[in-house]
Structure formats: structure tokens, C-alpha cells
Amino acid sequence: MGQVLVLGLVYGVIYSLFAVGIVLVYRGSGTINFAQGEIGTFGLFVAWWFTTAHHLPWIIGAVAALVMAAALGAGFEWAIVSHMVEANRVSVAVATIGLLAFLVAFEVRFFEGGNIRKMVAPIRGTGWSVFGVVVSPTQILSLLAAGALAAGLALLLKKTDFGLGVLAAAQDPVAVRLVGIPLARVSAFVWGLGAAVSVLGALFIEPTIGVFTPGFASEMFIKGLAAAVVGGLTSLEGAFVGGLLIGFVEVGANRVFDFPGVKMFSILFVMLLVLLVKPDGLMEGFKFRRRALA
Amino acid sequence: MTEPLLAVEGLRAGFGATTVLHGVEFSVNEGEIAGIFGLNGAGKSVTMKVLAGVVPSRGGRITFAGQDITRLSAEKRVAAGMGHVPQGRQVFPDLTVAENLRLGAYLLRRKDKARAASLLDGVFDRFPVLAERRDQLAGTLSGGQQASLAVGRALVNEPRMIFVDEPSAGLAPLVVQELFATLKQVATSGVTMVLVEQNVSFGLQLADKAHILQMGRIVYSGEVGALDQQALAGYLGIGRMLGGVTSSALAGRRAPSPSPAINGSAAATSAEGEDRVPRSQRRRQARATSGS
Numbered sequence: 001m002g003q004v005l006v007l008g009l010v011y012g013v014i015y016s017l018f019a020v021g022i023v024l025v026y027r028g029s030g031t032i033n034f035a036q037g038e039i040g041t042f043g044l045f046v047a048w049w050f051t052t053a054h055h056l057p058w059i060i061g062a063v064a065a066l067v068m069a070a071a072l073g074a075g076f077e078w079a080i081v082s083h084m085v086e087a088n089r090v091s092v093a094v095a096t097i098g099l100l101a102f103l104v105a106f107e108v109r110f111f112e113g114g115n116i117r118k119m120v121a122p123i124r125g126t127g128w129s130v131f132g133v134v135v136s137p138t139q140i141l142s143l144l145a146a147g148a149l150a151a152g153l154a155l156l157l158k159k160t161d162f163g164l165g166v167l168a169a170a171q172d173p174v175a176v177r178l179v180g181i182p183l184a185r186v187s188a189f190v191w192g193l194g195a196a197v198s199v200l201g202a203l204f205i206e207p208t209i210g211v212f213t214p215g216f217a218s219e220m221f222i223k224g225l226a227a228a229v230v231g232g233l234t235s236l237e238g239a240f241v242g243g244l245l246i247g248f249v250e251v252g253a254n255r256v257f258d259f260p261g262v263k264m265f266s267i268l269f270v271m272l273l274v275l276l277v278k279p280d281g282l283m284e285g286f287k288f289r290r291r292a293l294a
Numbered sequence: 295m296t297e298p299l300l301a302v303e304g305l306r307a308g309f310g311a312t313t314v315l316h317g318v319e320f321s322v323n324e325g326e327i328a329g330i331f332g333l334n335g336a337g338k339s340v341t342m343k344v345l346a347g348v349v350p351s352r353g354g355r356i357t358f359a360g361q362d363i364t365r366l367s368a369e370k371r372v373a374a375g376m377g378h379v380p381q382g383r384q385v386f387p388d389l390t391v392a393e394n395l396r397l398g399a400y401l402l403r404r405k406d407k408a409r410a411a412s413l414l415d416g417v418f419d420r421f422p423v424l425a426e427r428r429d430q431l432a433g434t435l436s437g438g439q440q441a442s443l444a445v446g447r448a449l450v451n452e453p454r455m456i457f458v459d460e461p462s463a464g465l466a467p468l469v470v471q472e473l474f475a476t477l478k479q480v481a482t483s484g485v486t487m488v489l490v491e492q493n494v495s496f497g498l499q500l501a502d503k504a505h506i507l508q509m510g511r512i513v514y515s516g517e518v519g520a521l522d523q524q525a526l527a528g529y530l531g532i533g534r535m536l537g538g539v540t541s542s543a544l545a546g547r548r549a550p551s552p553s554p555a556i557n558g559s560a561a562a563t564s565a566e567g568e569d570r571v572p573r574s575q576r577r578r579q580a581r582a583t584s585g586s
Contacts, residue, residue, distance in 0.1 A: 161400055168386040168397055174348055175384035179447060180372030180401040 002131025004252045010139045010208065012247020013146045017201035018217075018224025019231060019239035020149070021194035026233050027170035028190030029081060031092040033073075035099035036198045037221025042103050043069045043199030044212050045111045048119050058122045062203055066196045073195025074188040081191065082184055107214040121207035142204035149197065150240060157236075166190060170234065223250075226267050230274045232281020241282055246270065297360060299324045299455055299486050300345075305354035307344045314340045316510040317354065322455070322503070327487045329501030329518070331494055333530060336507040338490045339381055342459045345488070346378055347371045359454065373401050377453030377485075381460045383444040387433025391424050391443055394432050398447030410450065417446040420476070438469035445476060455486040462493045470496060494530060506530070 018036065025033045046068050047061035076099055084092050111117075123137035157163040165181040166189070177183050201224075202217045209216075227246045231238020246267055253266030274282060298321035305318040314337045322328040332338050343349040345356060347368035356364045363371055372378075386394050395417060396403070399410040418425035421442040427435065432443055441461060448456050458477065462470040470493070477500060481487050491497030498504065504521055506514040506529045514521070514529055 161396060161403060164389065164393055164397055165400065168389060171386045171388055172384050175380060175386065176397075177348060177368035178346060178372065178378040178380055178384070179398050180369050180451060181397065182367075182369045184367075 003133050004248065004255055006130050006133040006135060008248035008251040009143065009244065010135065010247070011205075011251060012244035013143055014201050014205040014220060014243075015223045015227045015246050016240045016243025017146055017149070017197050017204075018220050019227035019243045020153070020236060021197040021201075022221075022224055022228040023231070023233060023236055023239045024190050024194040024197070026228070028166065028187050028194075029077070029089075029092065031081075031089040032096070032225070033099075033191065033194060034093060034096045034221075035076075035103060036096075036194060037217040037219075037224070038100045038103040038215070039069050039072060039195045040198035040202030040217035040220065041212065041214060042072070042107060044119055044202050044206055044216065045107055045117070047199075047203060048117050049111065051120050052118070058120055062122070065199050065203065069195040069199040070192040074192030077188045077191035078184075082187065104214045116211045116213055118211050119203070119206045122203070136207065138204060138207045145200060145204065146240075149200070150236075153236060162186070162189075223267060226271050229271060230282055232283045235281060235283040238281050238283035245282075296323070298322055299326075299359060300488070301355075301357040302341075302345070303355045303357075305341070305344060305356065306352045307340055307349055308352060309349075313352070314510050315344065315351075318507070318510065318512055320505045320512050320515050322486060322488060324454075324486055325484060326503055327481050327489060327501045328503045328505060329497045330488065330490045330505050330507060331497060331530065332507035334492075337510040338492075338507055339459060341507065342381075342457055342488070342490055346376070346380075346457060372451065372453075375454035377448035377451055377456040379441075379444045379448050379456060379458040379461060381463070381490075383437075383440045385432040385435075385440050385443050385447065387431065389432060390429050391432055391435070392428040394443055394447055395424070395428075395450050399450040402451050409452070413450045413452055417450055420449075420479070421446055436469075437465050438472065441465060441469070441473050442476070445473075445480065449480065449485070453485065455488065456480070458487060458489045458491075460490055460492060462491060462496055474500060494526070 018040070021036050022032060025031065025036070043065035047058075047065040050056045050061035050064050051058055076096075080095055080099075081092055084095065121136070121138045122141055125137045127134050127136040127139070129135075155163075157167055165176060165186050168181070169176045169183055169186045169190075173183055176186070198217065198221070201220060202212075205220060206212055206216070223246055224243065227242035228239050229242070230245060231240070231242030249266050249270050250263045253262050300322040302318055302320050305315055306313065307315040318337070318341055320328070320330075330338050330341060340349060344351050347363075347366060347370075351364060354364070355362060358371070358374055358376065361374060363374060366374070386397065389397070395414055399414065402410045402413070418428075423439055424442055424446055427439070432440065435443060445456075445458075445461075461473055461477065465473065474496060477487070477489075481500070487500075489497055489501060491500075498518055498521075501518050504514065504516065504518045505512050508529060514525065
């Protein structure tokens, strides 16, 4: 049981990060960025190029990857998504699949992505044993980073005018422009932040998995998407809760049942269960309670 | 003669293959309340959206405060001094009243936080109900309270002109009366106003100038006082039904009789009008307006 909790937390936090990126973009533009996972992988290649190929410190590679991802996300929004305001949201989602294909091709061509790569960990060391599970310093760091991100996002969205504008844009994009908030900037920010959060997730999970190739973060993305849907797709709190739930269920199922593919089966099961019982996501009740209290 | 605050020349706009506005022309002087009237589908709301910058124009020119704003984004137009009370209120439902108002002052707060705070106090004085409910989510307010919030949200940015689109839609008659009084107050405090209103009797009591839209063109522009019933009947096709109310509106501009919005030719306003409306329809209208 203790092991399930520890491992579930370690993986769940990463799924939460991907889910947060998905929710941010969904709230900002009403669509899903299917390239988000691959942007995470792409960030790994960039970080690898700095750290392993050019022997620079981890932090430089990480910062470069985050900046690149933010620019890529915001740039894609500016160049493509902002011109599709009138378009069906499914068309926008399909456009992001185009970005995904492009990124895979780019990785294969310029980073010789056919070879298996290995990224260094941010902190070296053997780690600590918790309930019989060895928790690495990187895993501890990922928990701290996810907590800091959650706190930072909460502060940004509720305490700053720009953050409130981000929340408002999700509720009524036209009214946001009618009060003078630059919607284009809000939207580009959301896509950039969503992409950067994916890189953060990829950087933290890679040392646990060990190696990466093009398409590496796609599995994380799919689990992140499940987590986002479980959380209601529009709730950032829901994204965190959903990510942790998926993490616990996956690790727990793997422990109880012993057959290949049990993790994915269990995620499908949880997703269907939540969608059938609470179609608007786990957090929907909280929203109503908040309304009633207000 | 001083230049008008807003001048619209040859404005054309539409969606896809459909052209809705075929060269709309009118101007609004500082301190004036301009009412835009017309039947459903005449292009009133599209005109408002093009003026706001959320629907692109396909031709023509919009000049605001001496500046050509035809190509400016909606946000820049707000920065230039436009404020909006959009159709359906469009408050941010999952944000609190205070947060909605804070966003209303988004641009002003970047320049002058103290000024924004004092304007916010002004809004709370004008709408005590918003002060009482400042921590309540806007989506849980009644229709009338949301209308107050939408007006307040436009005023906290200290606009030179506000565009009010169908403020009475979906509100109970008593609430409409209250809103009417508020808008009148706002106008007398020196804010120029462009008003689109389907409830003609309500709109005419508020407006100084009337601009009548027909099939995407302005077919009448002039003082409301100079508008006779005959003309109104001719343009809007509703004169006979409106009878008493419009004549009182045109003559004395007294407080409006509570009256449901006019949809096309179905109008039930004066006592005379009511007799012509079947009982079942009146019940339907009553249900529709009491929901807010």
C-alpha cells in the first residue's frame, strides 16, 4: 500500500503537469493541443543537446528547453491558431496534430532521433527509501516543482489582473476584448505556458524512465489528457487531482493484476467510470458548492 | 460646428457571402444619447459589433474622437475611450462581482490605480447592490443585477462613450424601469451613449437622436422630438400597435410604461395593444420576462 502511494505520487505528479498544460490551452482556446506531449520530447532533445552534447550544466539545458517550448507554443498560437478564430475547434486540434508530425520529423532529421538518448538528472544521488521504494532526488524535486507551479498558477490567476484576464477569457473571449484586455496576448501566453509545463514534466520523468526517443512524451500526454478529462477539462485543481488519481490507479492496478497493458486498461476504466458517474469531471461538485457559499 | 465624437461613414459588413450592412452613416455628438432602432435583422447589433471592433468592417470609415479607428483592434478602441455594455450583459459568470469590476478597469489600473479605485467607489455608490454582493459569483446574480454589473464594468474604465446593446432584453418590466433611470443618470453625468434597443418605447425616452436602420442602411436620422408616429410606423411597421406609449414617449418623455420588448410586429404595450394580443400569448410573454 505504501509503495503504491509513493510510486503513484511520483508518476501522478508528472501526469498532473501534462494535464495542467492541456487544461490551460483548453480554457484559453477551447481546443486540445495534441502536440503538447511531443513539445515535451522536443524540449528533452534541446536540453540533451546542451547538457550531453555540449557538456553544459543541467539548469542551462532545462532553461533553454523551457524557453524554446514557450516560444514554440506562443509562436504556434500567433502564427496559426490566432488566424483560426472563426474555425471549428476540431480544425484547430487537427492543426496541432500537424505540429506534432512536424516536431517528430524535426527530431529525427536534426537530432538523429533514431538513436536512443539519455538525459542527465538534475540532481545526482542515490535517494531515500520510503516504504521500501527508493525515491530519487529528481523525483522529490519534481514534487516540489509541481507544488510550486500549482501555487504560482493560483497566485497568478487570482491575484494579478492579467491572470484574471486569462480566467475571464476562458469564460467569454468576446467580453474580454470589450473591456480592453488584449486577448491575443492572453492566448499566446496560455499556449506558451502550456508548452513549457509539458517540458517540465518531460524533464522530470525522463531520469525515472531512463532513455528517450521521438514520441517519448506521447504516452505521458495521453495519461495527462485522461487526467484532465477526469478533472473536468477546465479545472486546474481538477487537473492536479486527476493526475494523482491516474497515477495511483495505474500503479495500484499494476500491483494487483499482473498482465501486460494493465496500466492502460486501468486508466480507460477510471476515465469511463468518471465520465459515466460525473460527466463534468470530479471537480464539478466543488464549483457548485463554491457558488452556493458565495 | 464642433466635430462629432463618433462619425460612421459608408460602413459595410457581413458574414460569409451575406452582406448585412450596406453603407451605414451616422454621427454622434459629445454628450448625446443616440438610439439606433430597427426591426429584427436590420443590422443593429452587427453595427454595434463592428463599432466595437469584434466584427471586421468590409468598407467605410469609423472616426472616434478625431482618430480613424476603422482598423484598430477592439482592445485599442477601449483604450481610446469606448466602453461596452454588450448584448446579454456578458459578465464573467465564474468570477466575483469585484473581479468583474477589476477587469473592467484593466486598462485604467495600469495607468492610474488610485483613479481606478475612486471610480470603483463611484460604481459601488451608484449600484449599492454590487457593493453588497462584491464577493458573489456574477453568474449567480439576477438579470437586473447582472445588467448593473455590466454597466458598472463599462464605467470603471472612465469611457468617453458607452455602447449599450439591447439592455432591456430578458428583464422584467420593473427592472427595465430601474435600468432606464440608471442609464439616464449615467448620460447626464456626461458620458456619451449609443443605444440599441428593440423596445422602442423604452429607447425613445432615453435617446436624444434617433437613427433608424432598415436592411443595413440608415433611413432616418434626426432629433427624437421631430420624429412623428407616422414616420415611426412607416419605418418600423409598429406605429399603430404602439399607439399610446410612443406618443407619450415622443411628446413628454415621461418614465416608460413597463412594456415587453417588441419582436417584429408582435407588440403588446399600451392598454389598447393588450386587447389585441391573445390571452395565451400574453401569458407566454409574462413567463418569458419574469424569468430574469
